[in-house]
Amino acid sequence: MKTAIGAAKNTSWALAFADFKEITKVRLAVSVVFSSLAGYLLGADQVNLVSLVLLAFGGYCMVGASNVYNQIIEKDLDALMNRTRNRPIPAGRMSVNRALFIAVLLTLLGVITLYVLNPKTAMFGAISIFLYTSIYTPLKTKTPLSVFVGAFPGAIPFMLGWVAATNDFGIEPGTLFMIQFFWQFPHFWALGWMLDEDYKKGGFKMLPTGKKDGGTALQIIMYTIWMMVISVIPVFGITGRLHLSIPAAILIFLMGLVMLLFAFKLYEKRDNASARRLMLASVSYITLMQVVYVIDKFI
Structure with missing residues (x-):
């Protein structure tokens, strides 16, 4: 019985982790973190391992938060498309409230972590979330210019690494x-x-x-x-x-x-x-x- 319960718990945690990766779009988030780290290495006079870890963690949180907010806003539209209908929210595996909790938590963790590096990095990270969630996402159903707007938060990561390393823009x-x-x-x-x-x-x-x-x-x-x-x-x-x-x-x-x-x-x-x-x-x-x-x- 204990073995069965333990196996069920492990399966539950594995499914929850899989949904977390999907709702934060792990592959996209990792690619964004890679860009940030490249920018940091270009700007740094001396590479600090702690700063790299903080940038990677904070960057993932910020990108992940943006993706979760996006999927909350677009949950009904995601249910209509083949490529997105199996996402955690439209598929019914995650409630909107739980997703919102994850998004807010990631936002706070991301801003605080990037602020530890320097205030400018945290500011640009917060701007990217705002632009992606509040402007780009609503525009996607209204005008092709949404891609132009979305290019602004999408272009921040590479430069964010430089700002994290230098505290300068x-x-x-x-x-x-x-x-x-x-x-x-x-x-x-x-x-x-x-x-x-x-x-x-x-x-x-x-x-x-x-x-x-x-x-x-x-x-x-x-x-x-x-x-x-x-x-x-x-x-x-x-x-x-x-x-x-x-x-x-x-x-x-x-x-x-x-x-x-x-x-x-x-x-x-x-x-x-x-x-x-x-x-x-x-x-x-x-x-x-x-x-x-x-x-x-x-x-």
């Missing part, structure tokens, strides 16, 4: 912000292209023209080019302490060209398979670009 974190800002358009429009039919079930307007057409594909190409240009600007020595060597800049530019090739393929074929390849290329680009920046600093 200037040209360097501003450049990191702009890189991730422009990257988000081809990334999310490729995702929106793939999931357009499902998004429409929930009433979401994610593509800039509202259609999977040449206009959307052309805008993806344009924003990809802007992303490539801004990603290599530090090589010209005009971004303060944020530097990039010529070999690193060439490597990053070539990675951008690969992503641009996929964007042109989408313009040519205009199918979901091309959009998926572009989306995967964009994920690889943002990760590898940040790795190159960090390695370039330390070698």
